[in-house]
Amino acid sequence: MAPRKTLDDLRKGTIMIVQRPMSAVPDPALWAAITDAASAAGHYRNPGITTRAVARRLTIPGAAVDLAEIEERLSGLYRAGLLARLMGAGVSRWRFTSAGAAHAAELRGRELTDAEAWPAVSTHLADRALLGGHPDGLSPAALARALAVDTGQVLAWLAAQARLGLVEGRTAHDRPAWLITPAGRAVAVRAGELVCA
Structure with missing residues (x-):
């Protein structure tokens, strides 16, 4: 079993890196990462969101996410018609479709739990x-x-x-x-x- 990190570990400076499974990332958190990455990509005039950009936003202190698992979740959103996939130089880039933008807006207006x-x-x-x-x-x-x-x-x-x-x-x-x-x-x-x- 992998060691777990707490806020006390951060204060003591004993940061442990564990794997954060994508199954533990709820849909709103994934969409938050995608939305934030899209905002940054637009600011820098990038042609789309990279899987790595989403991963950076889902990685929490001491717990990294697996790029292959994120790619799988993003591919699922692509198959559902919420994201468009652009390929270039061997790198997948993602953009919101109109349905994806509507879904992101709906999530943005939700009541927090x-x-x-x-x-x-x-x-x-x-x-x-x-x-x-x-x-x-x-x-x-x-x-x-x-x-x-x-x-x-x-x-x-x-x-x-x-x-x-x-x-x-x-x-x-x-x-x-x-x-x-x-x-x-x-x-x-x-x-x-x-x-x-």
């Missing part, structure tokens, strides 16, 4: 720990990008979690700020362990 939001919070906290950010701070905009939803959905979800005592809304420098509580951190750690399992 705990099952998809907490793993994103876990990854967000791990990223902040690696980059030296405030250890308890949550960025609604960064979470929205990671989940491919509007920031308003993240704010509504955070407000619901605040009522449960899992996050806390404050004002810092005359701006709203969201912080994770110890109880919320425990939920995030469990969610992160499930993603890496």
